[in-house]
Amino acid sequence: VRLAEQAEAALDRARGANAAGDPPGTPDAIALGAELARAIDENELVLFYQPKVHARRQEIDSAEALIRWQHPVRGLIPPGDFIPVAEAGDLIDRLTLWTIERAIADQLALRAMGHDLRIFVNISGRLLGDTLFAARVCDIVGATDAKLGFEVTETSVIRDPASAIANLQRFADIGVCIAIDDYGAGLSSLAYLKQLPARELKIDKLFITQLTSSNRDPLIVRSTIDLAHALDMEVVAEGVETHAALALLTVMGCDMVQGFLISRPVPRDALVAFLREDGNR
Numbered sequence: 001v002r003l004a005e006q007a008e009a010a011l012d013r014a015r016g017a018n019a020a021g022d023p024p025g026t027p028d029a030i031a032l033g034a035e036l037a038r039a040i041d042e043n044e045l046v047l048f049y050q051p052k053v054h055a056r057r058q059e060i061d062s063a064e065a066l067i068r069w070q071h072p073v074r075g076l077i078p079p080g081d082f083i084p085v086a087e088a089g090d091l092i093d094r095l096t097l098w099t100i101e102r103a104i105a106d107q108l109a110l111r112a113m114g115h116d117l118r119i120f121v122n123i124s125g126r127l128l129g130d131t132l133f134a135a136r137v138c139d140i141v142g143a144t145d146a147k148l149g150f151e152v153t154e155t156s157v158i159r160d161p162a163s164a165i166a167n168l169q170r171f172a173d174i175g176v177c178i179a180i181d182d183y184g185a186g187l188s189s190l191a192y193l194k195q196l197p198a199r200e201l202k203i204d205k206l207f208i209t210q211l212t213s214s215n216r217d218p219l220i221v222r223s224t225i226d227l228a229h230a231l232d233m234e235v236v237a238e239g240v241e242t243h244a245a246l247a248l249l250t251v252m253g254c255d256m257v258q259g260f261l262i263s264r265p266v267p268r269d270a271l272v273a274f275l276r277e278d279g280n281r
């Protein structure tokens with residue numbers, strides 16, 4: 001109990017530190033890192049799934065895996081509270097390999113239930129340029145025929161473009177669908193966009209949540225959709241919360257939508273229930 005209390009206190013302080021914008025690496029973050037290492041071993045991490053649906057047909061295309069920590073004392077902890085700690089404390093590679101393996105198992109389970117949809121995993125930018133990590137990922141992914149996708153941000157490519165692009169190409173070569181995440185929110189470069197073996201571009205929710213009340217967001221979103229289509233990519237809008245936004249995105253030719261309007265991220269069983277309903281519509 002004492003250990004759990006200490007961890008809880010450390011978590012509170014880490015939250016405060018994160019909110020203040022301090023980089024993780026303080027003693028508290030290190031304590032939380034140890035707690036996280038234990039959590040990985042003891043299977044306290046869980047994947048929730050949020051569907052991506054076709055804007056026009058409203059059918060489910062795929063789902064994104066979003067990690068949570070089911071903490072014995074604290075309850076469900078969102079990724080923003082522990083991913084930065086994992087990244088700072090060298091746990092992110094273990095955590096990501098765990099996530100990929102879990103996503104593969106869930107994809108195959110869904111397929112066995114008649115729902116063969118692609119599962120997308122978020123890959124931390126810290127790992128994208130790591131060639132050793134990429135080789136381990138290729139070993140795991142190459143050994144299965146599960147339908148997978150990786151979501152990566154452009155900012156993470158810019159860190160080490162040559163290695164990142166080479167690694168992404170290796171993933172694409174073994175059938176992983178690459179999606180550019182958070183498009184427009186970080187460092188963007190049209191030069192890299194052209195070189196990436198990406199099939200999907202996800203417009204950041206920053207431009208979507210106020211789409212119908214802003215003057216500029218619709219212009220930015222429309223030109224991004226046109227740009228992506230010119231580069232032969234499908235466009236996903238994330239953060240779709242209203243029917244008005246969905247309608248406007250559909251008119252603009254956005255291919256897919258994701259957001260609370262359609263579904264929040266839910267446990268795998270709830271995704272299955274959602275898929276059954278989708279099939280019965």
Ligand code: C2E
Nearest residue numbers: 066067078079080083099122123124239240241259260265
């Ligand atoms: P992201 O990849 O951009 O994921 C989208 C976030 O927006 C998710 O937050 C999701 O729950 C939330 N969201 C979805 N629909 C809506 C909406 O309609 N409105 C609003 N306001 N928000 C919406 P979540 O699950 O807390 O994840 C936060 C971030 O943590 C993710 O951002 C991703 O960068 C990271 N993350 C999540 N899972 C993993 C993982 O397995 N590995 C790594 N490396 N990062 C992860």
Ligand code: CA
Nearest residue numbers: 061062118234
């Ligand atoms: Ca697709």
Ligand code: CA
Nearest residue numbers: 064122151181
């Ligand atoms: Ca994502």
Ligand code: CA
Nearest residue numbers: 182204205238
């Ligand atoms: Ca995002």
